Amino acid sequence: MxxxxxxxxxxxxxxxxxxxxxxxxxxxxxSGKAECYNSAGASEADIQNEAMDPCPVSCIHWKD
Ligand code: SF4
Structure with missing residues (x-):
């Protein structure tokens, strides 16, 4: 999954x-803060490369 x-x-x-x-x-x-509402909307690689890595405060994480 x-x-x-x-x-x-x-x-x-x-x-x-x-x-x-x-x-x-x-x-x-x-709240005015970002939220992930649909992890299935992009590949894990795209989420990593286009959101997690460039986030200026590195506040996007994977939930296990
Ligand atoms: S890139 Fe990071 S700091 Fe910017 S809105 Fe998204 S989660 Fe928040």
Whole structure:
């Protein structure tokens, strides 16, 4: 089964980069912080390369 990505809301600075790169996976929650609403919206490699790695505060993690 594919892994699920998770945004730590305490660390997210709401820069929007992950949402811009992968809008089918990430969106802004009502809190104003990013959330992963659909881990199946992109491959694990794309989530890693286009959201996790470039996130300026490295707050997107895999949930086991
Ligand atoms: S890239 Fe990181 S800091 Fe920016 S909105 Fe996404 S989770 Fe938050």
């Amino acid at each position: 594919a892994r699920t990505a998770w945004v730590d809301p305490d660390e997210c600075i709401s820069c929007g980069l992950c949402i811009e790169n992968l809008p089918e996976v990430f969106r802004f929650a009502d």
